[in-house]
Amino acid sequence: xxxxxxxxxxxxxxxxxxxxxxxxxxxxxxxxxxxxxxxxxxxxxxxxxxxxxxxxxxxxxxxxxxxxxxxxxxxxxxxxxxxxxxxxxxxxxxxxxxxxxxxxxxxxxxxxxxxxxxxxxxxxxxxxxxxxxxxxxxxxxxxxxxxxxxxxxxxxxxxxxxxxxxxxxxxxxxxxxxxxxxxxxxxxxxxxxxxxxxxxxxxxxxxxxxxxxxxxxxxxxxxxxxxxxxxxxxxxxxxxxxxxxxxxxxxxxxxxxxxxxxxxxxxxxxxxxxxxxxxxxxxxxxxxxxxxxxxxxxxxxxxxxxxxxxxxxxxxxxxxxxxxxxxx
Amino acid sequence: xxxxxxxxxxxxxxxxxxxxxxxxxxxxxxxxxxxxxxxxxxxxxxxxxxxxxxxxxxxxxxxxxxxxxxxxxxxxxxxxxxxxxxxxxxxxxxxxxxxxxxxxxxxxxxxxxxxxxxxxxxxxxxxxxxxxxxxxxxxxxxxxxxxxxxxxxxxxxxxxxxxxxxxxxxxxxxxxxxxxxxxxxxxxxxxxxxxxxxxxxxxxxxxxxxxxxxxxxxxxxxxxxxxxxxxxxxxxxxxxxxxxxxxxxxxxxxxxxxxxxxxxxxxxxxxxxxxxxxxxxxxxxxxxxxxxxxxxxxxxxxxxxxxxxxxxxxxxxxxxxxxxxxxxxxxxxxxxxxxxxxxxxxxxxxxxxxxxxxxxxxxxxxxxxxxx
Amino acid sequence: xxxxxxxxxxxxxxxxxxxxxxxxxxxxxxxxxxxxxxxxxxxxxxxxxxxxxxxxxxxxxxxxxxxxxxxxxxxxxxxxxxxxxxxxxxxxxxxxxxxxxxxxxxxxxxxxxxxxxxxxxxxxxxxxxxxxxxxxxxxxxxxxxxxxxxxx
Numbered sequence: 130x131x132x133x134x135x136x137x138x139x140x141x142x143x144x145x146x147x148x149x150x151x152x153x154x155x156x157x158x159x160x161x162x163x164x165x166x167x168x169x170x171x172x173x174x175x176x177x178x179x180x181x182x183x184x185x186x187x188x189x190x191x192x193x194x195x196x197x198x199x200x201x202x203x204x205x206x207x208x209x210x211x212x213x214x215x216x217x218x219x220x221x222x223x224x225x226x227x228x229x230x231x232x233x234x235x236x237x238x239x240x241x242x243x244x245x246x247x248x249x250x251x252x253x254x255x256x257x258x259x260x261x262x263x264x265x266x267x268x269x270x271x272x273x274x275x276x277x278x279x280x281x282x283x284x285x286x287x288x289x290x291x292x293x294x295x296x297x298x299x300x301x302x303x304x305x306x307x308x309x310x311x312x313x314x315x316x317x318x319x320x321x322x323x324x325x326x327x328x329x330x331x332x333x334x335x336x337x338x339x340x341x342x343x344x345x346x347x348x349x350x351x352x353x354x355x356x357x358x359x360x361x362x363x364x365x366x367x368x369x370x371x372x373x374x375x376x377x378x379x380x381x382x383x384x385x386x387x388x389x390x391x392x393x394x395x396x397x398x399x400x401x402x403x404x405x406x407x408x409x410x411x412x413x414x415x416x417x418x419x420x421x422x423x424x425x426x427x428x429x430x431x432x433x434x435x436x437x438x439x440x441x442x443x444x445x446x447x448x449x450x451x452x453x454x455x456x457x
Numbered sequence: 458x459x460x461x462x463x464x465x466x467x468x469x470x471x472x473x474x475x476x477x478x479x480x481x482x483x484x485x486x487x488x489x490x491x492x493x494x495x496x497x498x499x500x501x502x503x504x505x506x507x508x509x510x511x512x513x514x515x516x517x518x519x520x521x522x523x524x525x526x527x528x529x530x531x532x533x534x535x536x537x538x539x540x541x542x543x544x545x546x547x548x549x550x551x552x553x554x555x556x557x558x559x560x561x562x563x564x565x566x567x568x569x570x571x572x573x574x575x576x577x578x579x580x581x582x583x584x585x586x587x588x589x590x591x592x593x594x595x596x597x598x599x600x601x602x603x604x605x606x607x608x609x610x611x612x613x614x615x616x617x618x619x620x621x622x623x624x625x626x627x628x629x630x631x632x633x634x635x636x637x638x639x640x641x642x643x644x645x646x647x648x649x650x651x652x653x654x655x656x657x658x659x660x661x662x663x664x665x666x667x668x669x670x671x672x673x674x675x676x677x678x679x680x681x682x683x684x685x686x687x688x689x690x691x692x693x694x695x696x697x698x699x700x701x702x703x704x705x706x707x708x709x710x711x712x713x714x715x716x717x718x719x720x721x722x723x724x725x726x727x728x729x730x731x732x733x734x735x736x737x738x739x740x741x742x743x744x745x746x747x748x749x750x751x752x753x754x755x756x757x758x759x760x761x762x763x764x765x766x767x768x769x770x771x772x773x774x775x776x777x778x779x780x781x782x783x784x785x786x787x788x789x790x791x792x793x794x795x796x797x798x799x800x801x802x803x804x805x806x807x808x809x810x811x812x813x814x815x816x817x818x819x820x821x822x823x824x825x826x827x828x829x
Numbered sequence: 830x831x832x833x834x835x836x837x838x839x840x841x842x843x844x845x846x847x848x849x850x851x852x853x854x855x856x857x858x859x860x861x862x863x864x865x866x867x868x869x870x871x872x873x874x875x876x877x878x879x880x881x882x883x884x885x886x887x888x889x890x891x892x893x894x895x896x897x898x899x900x901x902x903x904x905x906x907x908x909x910x911x912x913x914x915x916x917x918x919x920x921x922x923x924x925x926x927x928x929x930x931x932x933x934x935x936x937x938x939x940x941x942x943x944x945x946x947x948x949x950x951x952x953x954x955x956x957x958x959x960x961x962x963x964x965x966x967x968x969x970x971x972x973x974x975x976x977x978x979x980x981x
Contacts, residue, residue, distance in 0.1 A: 163587070163588075165855045166588055166851045166854060166855050167587070167588050167591035167592070168591065168595060168854055168857055168858075168859055168860045168861070169591070169860065169861040170859050170863070173863060263470065263472050263491075264472075267810070271494075343585065343657055346811075349585060349811065350479050350585075351479050351480045351582065351583045351584070351585060351814060352810055352811050352814050353810075354478065418848060418852065418855075421587060421588045422586070422588060422847050422848050422851040423585075423586055423655065423657050423844065423847065424581055424584035424585045424586035424652075424657050424661065425584060425585025425586070425657075426660070426661070427660075427661055427811045427812065428494070428809070428811065429809070430657070430660050430661065438837060517902055520900070520942065521900070521901075521902035521942065522902070523940065523942075524902055524938050524940035525902070588854075592854070595860050598860075605872045605874075605875070606872045607874070608874065608876075609872065609874035609875050609876035609954065610875075610939065613938070613939075613940075615941065623941070623945070624874070650846050651847050651850045651851070652847075654843045654846070655847050656836075656839070656840030656841075656843045656844060657844075
């Protein structure tokens with residue numbers, strides 16, 4: 130009994146630590162990446178190559194005054210930043226980093242992650258509604274319609290994967306793809322020739338779900354100032370910020386597990402956690418790369434993309450996969 | 458573009474965009490009546506950066522007023538100075554040596570490109586893309602370096618003088634400009650691939666922000682805004698001043714009337730400016746840069762003088778009413794964005810706020826010039 | 830329907846082209862300078878605030894004619910002078926000598942009218958640009974004092 134308790138505590142601390150470390154250093158990566166894409170070196174002042182920037186930023190955010198504007202809905206205002214960070218950390222619990230490194234493997238891991246992911250849009254709604262700011266309110270309404278529009282194709286794609294594997298256990302899904310890269314779901318052409326398209330759909334949905342450019346309509350800074358966190362200061366803003374990056378890590382982990390073979394090596398050699406980390410950081414690099422390349426879409430462009438392109442394609446792939454599974 | 462929806466005047470709320478807002482690029486305030494995310498009406502409120510430039514023109518001598526012109530539109534300061542010196546030269550009948558005219562055209566066109574580059578970067582930033590801004594500023598840096606070496610200043614040049622220019626250009630300028638032309642052509646190609654053909658940008662701009670030719674005439678819109686609505690009007694062609702009738706260049710005109718057309722007009726104008734620079738470099742003669750005879754104190758005879766030039770944002774007009782004294786009796790500045798901004802209210806009704814702010818960016822606002 | 834697919838394909842292609850351009854830029858050398866550690870050389874003609882020019886004996890070239898004062902659009906130059914009698918080739922001549930030359934840099938717009946109007950080659954542009962301060966007094970330059978400090 131006490132051993133399981135220690136295990137649970139260790140898992141929770143590890144999950145929080147991993148999430149916080151990633152969130153902090155992804156900000157640094159983002160700024161460095163942005164700099165390199167824009168032909169400038171990015172942060173350089175604090176420490177070698179600006180490596181001390183995240184702790185310095187953290188100290189700055191924590192020592193700032195937390196301003197609560199007059200007339201806000203205090204309960205919602207305070208709960209929203211926590212709600213933004215909490216599901217991201219909880220989702221780490223069930224993500225297997227390799228065959229053995231997993232805090233708590235569940236046979237409904239996929240379901241749990243998506244349940245927590247949908248709580249993220251609630252944080253946006255609470256923040257926007259509670260802030261008593263017109264920009265924040267507009268942004269939160271956008272955020273919710275965006276979340277609804279993109280959860281549909283995302284879940285349909287996941288259902289396709291679940292059908293192929295026959296399990297909702299993330300570990301089982303990853304183990305099913307072990308072997309070389311030809312075994313990965315992204316190239317499972319025998320199961321459904323549209324799998325690469327499915328991967329693209331899932332990736333685009335991840336971008337949209339995590340409010341990343343070019344789908345960062347929730348915080349479109351040139352239109353809505355800072356969107357739903359316009360009124361937040363100090364660590365309130367910091368939690369939103371960290372939540373965003375933690376969500377990105379979750380998104381990349383899921384993409385890796387569902388499509389890119391998890392911790393498997395492309396050539397079947399030395400499977401392990403390093404391959405997993407390599408894959409998620411490559412995906413995160415792509416996230417940064419996309420953000421610093423494209424302009425932002427509009428809300429109707431985003432909804433058009435989801436309802437007119439992504440959902441038909443993912444539904445077609447679902448039907449095709451189901452049919453092929455039945456035939457063979 | 459979504460279908461026009463029926464907006465209800467009884468369910469609106471007021472949204473103040475500005476005086477400090479990331480999309481207005483300055484202290485402009487637009488009071489928007491909104492129905493949800495749709496704009497019911499938008500009232501432009503000016504006066505946050507009013508500096509009485511016209512009144513200053515009445516209190517200063519003609520030469521002393523020269524630096525003020527660069528403070529109107531700080532991005533294409535050269536064209537504004539050019540307009541003013543042309544007007545005063547017309548009033549006081551001062552001859553300008555040919556070399557000085559060529560140098561003026563060269564600097565104005567270089568400045569036009571740098572101004573359009575800032576617009577390009579800032580416009581894409583309004584649309585949420587940050588990286589093209591940095592590339593545009595990198596290329597603009599080359600122009601600023603060239604102009605700084607000649608004029609001594611990077612933004613408010615104050616380089617043109619009555620009768621000529623402040624100081625002569627050297628071989629470094631000629632070489633630098635010659636080297637800049639291929640670099641800029643390459644950069645324009647990159648922008649085309651990176652931004653112009655981008656599907657997200659096309660979706661955001663095509664068919665958005667319709668400004669008809671009638672609307673342009675009604676509000677007196679000029680420059681790229683009018684040329685994107687099918688009005689073939691460019692002061693350099695229609696009322697040639699300086700040496701512009703000696704150069705071979707085209708005026709890009711689009712009939713689509715949308716934000717994408719305005720975008721394309723400016724991108725093509727940069728290419729045309731490069732053509733003018735190329736020709737001016739080839740033709741530039743040797744000679745003096747200031748006339749031999751020039752009155753020390755400029756006192757134009759009593760009368761009414763007007764001169765229009767094509768600045769980066771449209772036609773900039775300057776009217777000098779002289780009573781024969783050292784100062785102008787009345788000095789009226791007609792700045793292009795002031796007129797261009799006025800069609801915003803009519804054009805943006807029923808638009809989503811995201812589109813409206815993209816449309817505002819496509820008009821290319823420089824607030825200190827609008828609100829002078 | 831064909832428009833639907835062709836738009837997806839051409840749109841996707843444009844996105845890929847855009848991403849390839851930014852990736853190329855990712856590996857190009859950086860173009861910025863780390864400002865406080867590295868600085869650029871100012872241009873030869875850079876127009877900073879003005880400084881007095883001295884002659885061989887270390888005195889200012891200025892004859893206190895006041896042209897710069899009159900040319901200045903914002904009235905930021907104020908100078909005072911006194912008449913002294915000096916002996917040149919055995920004759921006593923009256924000459925104006927500069928006693929103070931104040932530049933109120935807070936209102937200066939760096940137009941260069943003063944330097945242009947000077948007929949005696951007495952003022953030039955400084956190359957200084959690091960002029961940030963929180964005190965207004967730091968921008969009231971006593972150019973005569975600065976000249977002496979430069980010489981000492």
